[in-house]
Amino acid sequence: xxxxxxxxxxxxxxxxxxxxxxxxxxxxxxxxxxxxxxxxxxxxxxxxxxxxxxxxxxxxxxxxxxxxxxxxxxxxxxxxxxxxxxxxxxxxxxxxxxxxxxxxxxxxxxxxxxxxxxxxxxxxxxxxxxxxxxxxxxxxxxxxxxxxxxxxxxxxxxxxxxxxxxxxxxxxxxxxxxxxxxxxxxxxxxxxxxxxxxxxxxxxxxxxxxxxxxxxxxxxxxxxxxxxxxxxxxxxxxxxxxxxxxxxxxxxxxxxxxxxxxxxxxxxxxxxxxxxxxxxxxxxxxxxxxxxxxxxxxxxxxxxxxxxxxxxxxxxxxxxxxxxxxxxxxxxxxxxxxxxxxxxxxxxxxxxxxxxxxxxxxxxxxxxxxxxxxxxxxxxxxxxxxxxxxxxxxxxxxxxxxxxxxxxxxxxxxxxxxxxxxxxxxxxxxxxxxxxxxxxxxxxxxxxxxxxxxxxxxxxx
Numbered sequence: 257x258x259x260x261x262x263x264x265x266x267x268x269x270x271x272x273x274x275x276x277x278x279x280x281x282x283x284x285x286x287x288x289x290x291x292x293x294x295x296x297x298x299x300x301x302x303x304x305x306x307x308x309x310x311x312x313x314x315x316x317x318x319x320x321x322x323x324x325x326x327x328x329x330x331x332x333x334x335x336x337x338x339x340x341x342x343x344x345x346x347x348x349x350x351x352x353x354x355x356x357x358x359x360x361x362x363x364x365x366x367x368x369x370x371x372x373x374x375x376x377x378x379x380x381x382x383x384x385x386x387x388x389x390x391x392x393x394x395x396x397x398x399x400x401x402x403x404x405x406x407x408x409x410x411x412x413x414x415x416x417x418x419x420x421x422x423x424x425x426x427x428x429x430x431x432x433x434x435x436x437x438x439x440x441x442x443x444x445x446x447x448x449x450x451x452x453x454x455x456x457x458x459x460x461x462x463x464x465x466x467x468x469x470x471x472x473x474x475x476x477x478x479x480x481x482x483x484x485x486x487x488x489x490x491x492x493x494x495x496x497x498x499x500x501x502x503x504x505x506x507x508x509x510x511x512x513x514x515x516x517x518x519x520x521x522x523x524x525x526x527x528x529x530x531x532x533x534x535x536x537x538x539x540x541x542x543x544x545x546x547x548x549x550x551x552x553x554x555x556x557x558x559x560x561x562x563x564x565x566x567x568x569x570x571x572x573x574x575x576x577x578x579x580x581x582x583x584x585x586x587x588x589x590x591x592x593x594x595x596x597x598x599x600x601x602x603x604x605x606x607x608x609x610x611x612x613x614x615x616x617x618x619x620x621x622x623x624x625x626x627x628x629x630x631x632x633x634x635x636x637x638x639x640x641x642x643x644x645x646x647x648x649x650x651x652x653x654x655x656x657x658x659x660x661x662x663x664x665x666x667x668x669x670x671x672x673x674x675x676x677x678x679x680x681x682x683x684x685x686x687x688x689x690x691x692x693x694x695x696x697x698x699x700x701x702x703x704x705x706x707x708x709x710x711x712x713x714x715x716x717x
Contacts, residue, residue: 261525265293266300268691268706269531270488275710294502304480308652318474323700333487341472345577365424368459383415405433440665534693552672557616564652569608
């Protein structure tokens with residue numbers, strides 16, 4: 257009898273087991289399927305917390321609707337009736353002591369028309385004129401493996417990129433744009449430059465793809481994103497699920513692999529899926545040959561702070577859903593989502609719920625890591641007072657630190673992952689890496705990656 261062990265109960269591991277579990281039932285296979293999760297819960301970076309009449313997502317808070325609609329997992333898991341969409345609203349950038357609207361006719365801060373550029377109050381007249389060179393400057397050397405920051409600055413100039421585009425795009429992809437490739441972030445900017453001769457014109461011609469009339473670009477579930485995790489768990493009826501089961505070591509043994517757990521127990525498996533962050537995966541091997549490949553992968557840190565108030569969210573600016581901080585000098589936070597405005601299901605009474613993000617890219621982050629939860633909450637309240645003018649006392653809060661667990665896709669990321677895959681295939685056939693450390697950070701990306709791993713194991717079985 258063959259054994260497949262999935263280490264890590266995040267959505268990648270769950271999706272892999274879903275494929276294997278279904279195949280096992282359909283083919284009446286005797287393969288043993290086991291999931292080992294180090295913590296007391298499944299879900300990984302999906303973790304819904306409910307308190308004080310609020311629904312708070314300690315990790316990921318939504319799924320990109322465009323990607324989810326192109327896949328079948330919501331229907332397969334029976335979650336159609338649970339889907340909720342974000343409320344349409346405008347986003348702001350906190351700059352020069354005030355909230356300034358990101359132009360409505362823009363995509364990740366990139367103007368989708370000349371009118372959008374002209375009306376921006378984030379960029380000076382000189383910066384707008386410089387950005388027009390996008391229409392007459394040809395691409396003569398950039399490829400999709402080049403830095404997206406340098407690419408955009410070459411055609412738009414520094415001011416538009418630094419004041420309007422970078423705050424948005426860096427927030428989405430968690431890193432300095434100069435360290436991120438076009439291919440791993442927004443490859444469409446390259447395609448539009450090649451096809452239309454202008455990035456702005458490309459977005460203008462493809463506006464419907466990016467800006468739906470309803471503004472419903474993201475989805476969640478009535479009870480929070482953990483509904484997705486629970487739906488997967490219920491489908492794994494042919495899988496042994498082991499919680500509080502931390503894997504410490506992987507050794508080759510008898511033509512397969514012996515996994516040693518922190519409690520001293522061992523298990524042998526023919527296939528092992530590492531659905532855990534790459535630093536945890538690296539620690540399982542006593543193999544210096546893998547250190548170089550794992551060493552090329554980088555993570556950053558993030559602190560998420562939810563604060564709920566016993567005041568109506570109508571206190572917020574009309575038609576807004578949050579702001580991004582333009583620079584690191586004005587506020588301590590990198591961004592603030594007005595959760596109760598953006599997601600109606602998160603506040604039973606319609607009271608105000610906001611979420612602040614503090615990233616390791618901020619110069620002051622090192623001091624944040626030393627703070628306890630009470631100190632972090634006080635800092636968040638100061639940012640809320642300065643950014644939104646709200647001085648009420650919190651009715652609920654949730655502070656979560658994601659230390660060294662937010663993947664950064666550097667320019668060398670594709671080559672690093674490919675080299676790691678080759679090394680594992682050569683020396684550890686039957687061991688599979690998966691998850692946001694390697695193949696995409698969004699929930700649909702992780703689900704697709706997990707499903708592909710499951711199908712790959714099935715072919716081997």
